[in-house]
Amino acid sequence: MQFWVIQTLNSLALGGLLFLLSSGFSLIFGLMRMANLAHGVFFMLGAYLGVTLLQAGVNFWLAALGGGLLVALLGGLLERCVLRALAGNEQGQVLVTLGVSFIVADLCLVVWGGDPIPLSPPAGLRAPLFFMGLAFPTYRLAVLFVAIAAAVLLYVVMERTRIGAMIRAGVDDMAMARIVGIRVSLLFTTVFCLGAALAGAGGVIGGPMLSAYPGLDSDMLPLALVVVILGGVGSLVGSFVGSFIVGGLYSFGTALFPDLAYFVLFLPMLLVLVLRPRGLFGRTLA
Amino acid sequence: MTGLEGVGRWFWLAAAAVALIALPWLMPNDFYVNLASQILVYAVWALSLNLLVGFAGMQSLGHAAYLGGGAYVCAWLIANAGLGHAAAALLTVLIIGAMAGLFGVLALRASGLGFLMITLALGQILWGVAYRWVDFTGGDNGIRLPSRPAPFGLALNQPAPFYYFALAVFAVVLLVMWRIAQSPYGAALRGTRDQPRRMSALGYNVWLIRWSAFVLAGFWGGVAGLLYVYYNKFVSPQALSLQQSAEVLIMTILGGVGSIIGPVVGAVIITLVKTVVSSYVDRWNTLLGVLFLVVIVFMPEGVVPGLRRLRRRFGP
Amino acid sequence: MSITLRRRTVLKGLAAASAGAASLRAPAVIAQPAPIRVGFLTVKTGPLASGGIQMEQGLTLYMKERNSMLAGRPVEIITADTGGVPANARAKTQELVERNQVACLIGPLAAFEALAIDDYIRQERVPTLSVAAAEDMTQRKANPWFVRATSTSAQCSHPMGDYAAKELKYKRVGVIADDIAYGHELIAGFQRVFEDNGGKVVQKLWPPLAVPDYGSYIAQIKPDLDALFIGFAGSNGFRFIRQFNEFGLGGKIPIIGGMTAIDESLLKNMGDEALGLISTCWYSAQLDNASNRKLVEGMERDYKTDPGFYAAATYVNGAVLEAAFQAIDGKAEDKDALIKALKATDIKETARGPVRFDPYGNVVGNVYIRKVERKGGKLVNAVIKTYPDVSQFWTWSPQEFMANPVYSRDYPPARFLE
Secondary structure (H helix, E strand, C coil): CHHHHHHHHHHHHHHHHHHHHHHHHHHHHHHHCCCCCCHHHHHHHHHHHHHHHHHCCCCHHHHHHHHHHHHHHHHHHHHHHHHHHHCCCHHHHHHHHHHHHHHHHHHHHHHHCCCCECCCCCHHHCCEEEECCEEEEHHHHHHHHHHHHHHHHHHHHHHHCHHHHHHHHHHHCHHHHHHCCCCHHHHHHHHHHHHHHHHHHHHHHHHHHHCECCCHHHHHHHHHHHHHHHHCCCCHHHHHHHHHHHHHHHHHHHHHCHHHHHHHHHHHHHHHHHHCCCCCCCCCCC | CCCCCHHHHHHHHHHHHHHHHHHHHHCCCHHHHHHHHHHHHHHHHHHHHHHHHHHCCCCCCCCHHHHHHHHHHHHHHHHCCCCCHHHHHHHHHHHHHHHHHHHHHHHCCCCCHHHHHHHHHHHHHHHHHHHHCHHHHCHHHCEECCCCCCHHHCCCCCHHHHHHHHHHHHHHHHHHHHHHHHCHHHHHHHHHHHCHHHHHHCCCCHHHHHHHHHHHHHHHHHHHHHHHHHHHCEECHHHHCHHHHHHHHHHHHHHCCCCCHHHHHHHHHHHHHHHHHHHHCCCHHHHHHHHHHHHHHHCCCCHHHHHHHHHHHHCC | CCCCCCCECCCHHHHHHCCCCCCCCCCCCCCCCCCEEEEEEECCCCCCHHHHHHHHHHHHHHHHHCCCEECCEEEEEEEEECCCCHHHHHHHHHHHHHHCCCCEEECCCCHHHHHHHHHHHHHHCCCEEECCCCHHHHCCCCCCCEEECCCCCCCCHHHHHHHHHHCCCCCEEEEEECCCHHHHHHHHHHHHHHHHCCCEEEEEECCCCCCCCCHHHHCCCCCCCCEEEEECCCCHHHHHHHHHHHCCCCCCCCEEECCCCCCHHHHCCCCHHHCCCEEEECCCCCCCCHHHHHHHHHHHHHHCCCCCHHHHHHHHHHHHHHHHHHHCCCCCCCHHHHHHHHHCCEEEEECCEEEEECCCCEEEEEEEEEEEEEECCEEEEEEEEEEEEECCCCCCCHHHHHHCCCCCCCCCCCCCCC
């Protein structure tokens, strides 16, 4: 009994983290028709920036914000200087983000070294929560709430603001959006920065659970891919649902079928790609 | 396909052949001969991917499945099932070919980015199995190959004999690729890359052509896997990783898709950066990333066609 | 700022000989012998990186104390980072042997790396002072070119099994370790001796080496265990204990550690939750002998940290190497002589205590049971019991021991799992 409760809570916490990671990826994919393979490295960079900010004594949540903003800056630079030069060449853009991920990952290694660095959760959330004879890390529940709050915020932005309407229009039909007068290039930069910010903040928030370590990027990127493929490209609801499905698959998979852990994760993704390429909630084909 | 015309082309080919054959005597020590062998292994692998990426225009991020897959199958058959080298090699390429057939059916359900994702997913599944199914694959420990093959009784344990073996295989693969490029099949393949709808209208079975390219790419990838495991006498899950798939894709694109020499040049550059440069420059990963960036942005067709373009612009 | 070992240690002996112009490598006035090239395989990225970095620090310290001269010859250490990936370990080993023409190797760190380079070492006949703990390298498939001054994976676990059963009086114990050869072997040794003395291992958990989050494993730990034996390497022990406490299990289930789980290098990041943790190792920074005092002082001075398993490993290997070089008059390139001298090592005092090798090339030395205490304001591994003269075979004869299969995930079979 204890096992199931704790694993479910773990899945929820992981799912929340994955939402922060993959929502940005999904938006970028949906709007710019491009798989940003640097997304994993945005997450990792965020985590490392969090390490430095926390060491400098910055409050945890401010560090998360700070990490997000700094990574957004990097994302913006990347988008304007490099991706723009390859406008129209989507596959080239994808490969360029791969190249960028090599560079940033290596530079992280130079700056922060090869040893995994755990981040400390904020002081108030360190003690475990006791209920029903079980204990669970309070911080992980906080992650879940932060993710839900972020989801609500994003939903409001997407559904209730002008810029959200523009993004949705772009995802649905780029040509029409241009004709209607939407400034697509500015939109691209905005979305890319937003995605990067979410990933960067996610890295800091995930730090106490996962630590900052070289290889975090290549551990997280495939998970983001699975979430987005399962949930559907360009769909926020899809990212949300997909994140928790993957969180559950990962937590229960590693516990119940340790030998087949990755199989359990990627098989659903494969099935979806083959049987229903648009994912559960996607509007367009991958 | 090499871009050189007439007598000049044969001269250069002959010169290259002589240099390659004389290589073991030209190198200061065994390390460089082994390096050359490594380059040949990766060149074969890049050539196999080129069928897919260059000729058929389909980008795959899961090609490590065939290198690693071939290496694992062969190592397992010899180390755990006790097969001899000839039987193991034959069985390996057949199994890998079949796997490529299956994967091709799955992957070709989509095109472009979807295709990329599916190949990535398939590669990751194989990697996950190799990494976690410890009882079968040894997990992180990998599988050791007890011995190198001895074709026709010639031992390949020393660097120079192995190099010649790899060179022979490489020459065969190069020839095969060249013949495919020249053949009607090759033309049809390039047709499906450039004008799929027109090809379809003309009566070509586009799906079948693409699938056959996928299988061929996987098959020759498996051959590269054999060379890989013979050279290293060892295989671990890292051979199936996303990193490896990305590297071979980079090799192919860097060198220049669509030409035969391109992937070979790419393999040379990347392998040299990884091994030699990494001894002098700690930040070789950054170098690799920057190289990739520069090539994609300024020479998207690759180094070989890019240089050709520059030569035409500036040269006589 | 910490001092790092540059890729090639400069020939300090030569520089000292040439008077004045230190910036120019002028031809030596006095005929200096050619440098001995020693290859050093370590890990500077990934979960084992913290260990690899300490290995480098320990070796640098040893060389620095001797001005990079051993047995009258300058020594050049050529470092290679394998990243903890077996394929890279092979590639780097080949590079060191073929391109740099090293006389011998120190390292590698991980057992799976050692397994990957085993046949190459045999083929090229390279004397190797291993840090990696892979059992069979000095047992059933003993590599004649291998000597190991550290320990096999299970060498320190056997005494712990004895201690846990007899002195801690535990009856029902769970085990958790990294899912790699090292983890399997370490646990197996503990299980065997523990169960031979009346204990029962009722749960076994194997998280992958590089898993960032132990949540789903901690959730599976049975709440009624007498103790949990942890066999983590690198920095995983530290992260596990932290998450263990976050899940409220700290203090509820005592933790006992294998030889790398509660390492000195991790203690400095831990707090009061570490007090009282018992572990086993062939080393402790608290050992009181002249050689260790120098090591501890040097590490404190240069790197602001206590030496642990990994730093001590290379420091002791340095001592073994030096003794061997001296025994053969510095003729390090004579491989047969070098390996013979290495195997004949019998040093009474190294940082870990006495060191000698059994006929299979593995060390016979002391194993210490340690307990975390606070001393002088910092956490240390205080030695509470010493098992002297422990070999890799514990109380069995080599023949008896090797008649069984090698330790693995499934051997000895777990008969008491619930």
